[in-house]
Amino acid sequence: MDKIRRDLPQPLEELIPARIFKSEVLAWARRIGVEPKEIHIRSMARKWASCSSNGRLTFDADLLKQPASFRREVIVHELLHMKLPNHSKLFKSLLRTYLAEADVG
Numbered sequence: 001m002d003k004i005r006r007d008l009p010q011p012l013e014e015l016i017p018a019r020i021f022k023s024e025v026l027a028w029a030r031r032i033g034v035e036p037k038e039i040h041i042r043s044m045a046r047k048w049a050s051c052s053s054n055g056r057l058t059f060d061a062d063l064l065k066q067p068a069s070f071r072r073e074v075i076v077h078e079l080l081h082m083k084l085p086n087h088s089k090l091f092k093s094l095l096r097t098y099l100a101e102a103d104v105g
Helices: 018-032 062-064 068-080 089-102
Strands: 038-042 049-050 057-061
Touching: 018 038, 018 057, 018 068, 018 089, 038 062, 049 068, 057 062, 057 068, 057 089, 062 068, 068 089
Parallel strands: 038 057
Antiparallel strands: 049 057
C-alpha cells in the first residue's frame, strides 16, 4: 500500500508497542483465514506495507503512530494479498466488506 496514495489522519502522539501491533495483525489473520509466516516492522520509504509470495509481511514502523482505523486498513489490505495477489474487483470487494464489518462490530 503506497504511502502517498491519500491524506492521512493526524498521527498519534505516542507509538503503540510493536507487540500490540503484531497481535492486531494475527487477530485479523485468523478472521480472514490466512497464516503469515513472518511479521516484520521496519522503516519503509515508499509503502506502508508489503506481502511476499511466501507469506512474509513487512509493515512500515511509522504505522505504529497511526490511528487504529488506518492501521486496520493497511493490515487487512496486506493480509488479503495472501489470498489474492492483485487488486481485482474481488480483492476490493473483500477489502470493503472486512473494513465495513469492523466498523459495525
